[in-house]
Amino acid sequence: MLTAIHKREYLMPAIQREFVWGVDQITKLVDSLMRGYPVGSFLLWDVKPETAQSYTFYEFLTNYHERDNPYADRATVTAGSGTIAVLDGQQRLTSLNIALYGSFAEKKKYAWWNSTDAFPVKRLYLNLVDDPDEEELGLKYDLRFLTDAEASAEEGGQDKWFRVGAVLDLTNSGPAIMKELERRNIANSGDAFQRMYDLYEAVRILKPMNYFLVTDQDPDKVLEIFVRVNSGGTTLSYSDLLLSMATNQWSELDAREEVRSLVSDLNSNAGRQFSFSKDVVLKTALTIAGVDVRFKVANFTQVNMAKVETAWPQIKNALLRAATLLQQFGFNERNLTANSVIVPIAHYLHLRGAGDSYLDSTTDSTDRLVLQRWVTRSLIKRGIWGSGLDTTLTRIREALTANETTGFPVGDVEAAMSSVGKGLSFDAAEVDELLNLKYAGQRTFSVLSVLYPGLDLGKKFHEDHIFPKSRFTKKKLIGAGVDADRVNDYLDAFNLLPNLQLLAGTANIEKQDALPGDWIAAAFPSEEKRTTYLDENDLDGLPVDIAGFLTFFEQRKARVRDRLVKALGTSAVAVLAKE
Structure with a gap:
C-alpha cells in the first residue's frame, strides 16, 4: 500500500481529517508490526473517473512539521482517471509512511513557536542493542524518533540506532544484515540480528492486508460509511467534518486551504504569537455567518456552507483584526488562557464594520479599553470559556447583534453571560x-x-x-x-x-x-x-x-x-x- 501511495494511486478524500497521530502512536504501530500483531483493516473507496472530478483529494504526508508542513498537499487527479481513496486507515498509513520514508518535527516544550530551533527534525530509529525502558509499557522494541545527530554513534563506539527506513535498502535478510551489524561494531549481539530481522520481516515480507472496498459513487452513502468507521480511535471531530464538507460544497474557494492559511496568519504573522486552531476559526465563521454554532452534522448543510463562504472575506478580516487587538492587549500563546475569547471579539468587529483604523485610532481608544477590560476579566474568572461554550457564545452573539449603540455593549454582554451562569462579578x-x-x-x-x-x-x-x-x-x-x-x-x-x-x-x-x-x-x-x-x-x-x-x-x-x-x-x- 505504501508503494501505491508513493505512486499517488492511493489518495485521501477531503472528508478525511488532518493527520493527528503523535510519535507514541507511530512507534506503537511499528512495534506491533514487528511483533506480527494485526494492525486493523482498511476501508477503501474505488472512485470512478466521472466521480473523481467532482471531489477534492489529498496526498499522504511524508515529512511532518508541526509548524511548516502539518498538512497534506492537495492532489491532482487527471481528467479521465479515477483513484482509490482511503476512507479508514489514513492515520496508520500516514504513520507508516513517515516511519519508513519521512520525518516528524514537533515543537519542543516551552520553545517559542517562531524560534528557528523549536522544531527539530527527527526520524524513527530502532535500538539494536538495548531493551526499551521499563516505563515504556507494552513495547517490545526500543523505537524512538531521534535527530540524526542524536542517533549517531560516538567515534569507535557501538552504532546501535538503526534508521527504520533504511531496512528498505537491505538486499536480503541474512548476509546483508550481518554486514550491516559488522559495520556498526555489534555483529556479536544475537539480539541485534534478531531485532533487525524482525524489522525486515515486518516491512519487506509481504503480508495480506485486510480491506473493504466501497464501490458506491453516491457521496451521501460514502459519507455515512465514513462517519461510522471513524467513530472510534482518535475521534473525528465535527470541525474536521465541517471543514471537509465545506471543501466540497464551497463553489469558489477551497475551504481547507483558506482555513489553513488563516490559522497560520493568525498565529505567526505580523509579530503575533498565538496557537489558535481551526476549531476556533470555524466556530467564528459559524458565528459571523449567523448559523448554529454547534459542531453538529445537521448544521453542515449546503445552505449554511454557502452562508459561510459568502461571509468568508469578512470573517477572515475580522479574525485577523481581533488577533491583532489581543496582541495589543499584551496576549500571546503563553498567557491567552482561552482561545475562544477571540470569537466574540471578531464578531463585534464585524458587526460594527471596524477597519484597520479601529486598531489604533484615538477616536476608538475608549471602546478598545472597554473591550480589553471585558476580555481580561473573562479570562481571570474561572469557568467562563469552559463547559457550555456554545450556549455562552450564542447568548453573546445575540447581545451583540441586538446592540444599537456604536460601542461594545459590555453591560448587555455581561447580562447575557450571567443568564447562563457565566457572570463576571467576583466575590471576596x-x-x-x-x-x-x-x-x-x-x-x-x-x-x-x-x-x-x-x-x-x-x-x-x-x-x-x-x-x-x-x-x-x-x-x-x-x-x-x-x-x-x-x-x-x-x-x-x-x-x-x-x-x-x-x-x-x-x-x-x-x-x-x-x-x-x-x-x-x-x-x-x-x-x-x-x-x-x-x-x-x-x-x-x-x-x-x-x-x-x-x-x-x-x-x-x-x-x-x-x-x-x-x-x-x-x-x-x-x-x-x-x-
Whole structure:
C-alpha cells in the first residue's frame, strides 16, 4: 500500500481529517508490526473517473512539521482517471509512511513557536542493542524518533540506532544484515540480528492486508460509511467534518486551504504569537455567518456552507483584526488562557464594520479599553470559556447583534453571560485566591494587566519580581539579616502576586537582580518620576533592603486587593462591606 501511495494511486478524500497521530502512536504501530500483531483493516473507496472530478483529494504526508508542513498537499487527479481513496486507515498509513520514508518535527516544550530551533527534525530509529525502558509499557522494541545527530554513534563506539527506513535498502535478510551489524561494531549481539530481522520481516515480507472496498459513487452513502468507521480511535471531530464538507460544497474557494492559511496568519504573522486552531476559526465563521454554532452534522448543510463562504472575506478580516487587538492587549500563546475569547471579539468587529483604523485610532481608544477590560476579566474568572461554550457564545452573539449603540455593549454582554451562569462579578474569596497567583501562572498576566491598565501592553512586557527571585535562597536571606526562623515565610511569599509587576522587556533586562530601590533610583533620576512610578505600581513603603520584604509584601497585598475589588466587579465590594 505504501508503494501505491508513493505512486499517488492511493489518495485521501477531503472528508478525511488532518493527520493527528503523535510519535507514541507511530512507534506503537511499528512495534506491533514487528511483533506480527494485526494492525486493523482498511476501508477503501474505488472512485470512478466521472466521480473523481467532482471531489477534492489529498496526498499522504511524508515529512511532518508541526509548524511548516502539518498538512497534506492537495492532489491532482487527471481528467479521465479515477483513484482509490482511503476512507479508514489514513492515520496508520500516514504513520507508516513517515516511519519508513519521512520525518516528524514537533515543537519542543516551552520553545517559542517562531524560534528557528523549536522544531527539530527527527526520524524513527530502532535500538539494536538495548531493551526499551521499563516505563515504556507494552513495547517490545526500543523505537524512538531521534535527530540524526542524536542517533549517531560516538567515534569507535557501538552504532546501535538503526534508521527504520533504511531496512528498505537491505538486499536480503541474512548476509546483508550481518554486514550491516559488522559495520556498526555489534555483529556479536544475537539480539541485534534478531531485532533487525524482525524489522525486515515486518516491512519487506509481504503480508495480506485486510480491506473493504466501497464501490458506491453516491457521496451521501460514502459519507455515512465514513462517519461510522471513524467513530472510534482518535475521534473525528465535527470541525474536521465541517471543514471537509465545506471543501466540497464551497463553489469558489477551497475551504481547507483558506482555513489553513488563516490559522497560520493568525498565529505567526505580523509579530503575533498565538496557537489558535481551526476549531476556533470555524466556530467564528459559524458565528459571523449567523448559523448554529454547534459542531453538529445537521448544521453542515449546503445552505449554511454557502452562508459561510459568502461571509468568508469578512470573517477572515475580522479574525485577523481581533488577533491583532489581543496582541495589543499584551496576549500571546503563553498567557491567552482561552482561545475562544477571540470569537466574540471578531464578531463585534464585524458587526460594527471596524477597519484597520479601529486598531489604533484615538477616536476608538475608549471602546478598545472597554473591550480589553471585558476580555481580561473573562479570562481571570474561572469557568467562563469552559463547559457550555456554545450556549455562552450564542447568548453573546445575540447581545451583540441586538446592540444599537456604536460601542461594545459590555453591560448587555455581561447580562447575557450571567443568564447562563457565566457572570463576571467576583466575590471576596475569589479576589483572595487571585492574590495567591504565582509567577508565570495561567492567569497572572491577566490580573496584572487589570491592576495597571495604563501600560501600553502592545509593547513587550514581562512578568517581573519586584524583589528579584535570585535573592531568595536561605543562604542569601540569612546573609541579608533575615532571622532564620522567618526564612521560610520569605520563600513562601516572593513568587506570589504582591511581589510581581509588569515591566517592559528592556527595563526588565536592565534590572536583572538589582534590589528595587537601587534600580528605581538609577532608572528614574528625578524625584517626580520616581514618585509617579512608585504610586502607579503600588510601591509605597518600598524598603531599602530585603530584610523589610515581608512587611512591604503585606502592605502591597492590601493595596493590590483594593485595586482588584474596584476593577473586577461589585460583589467583592458588597462582601467587604459586611466584614
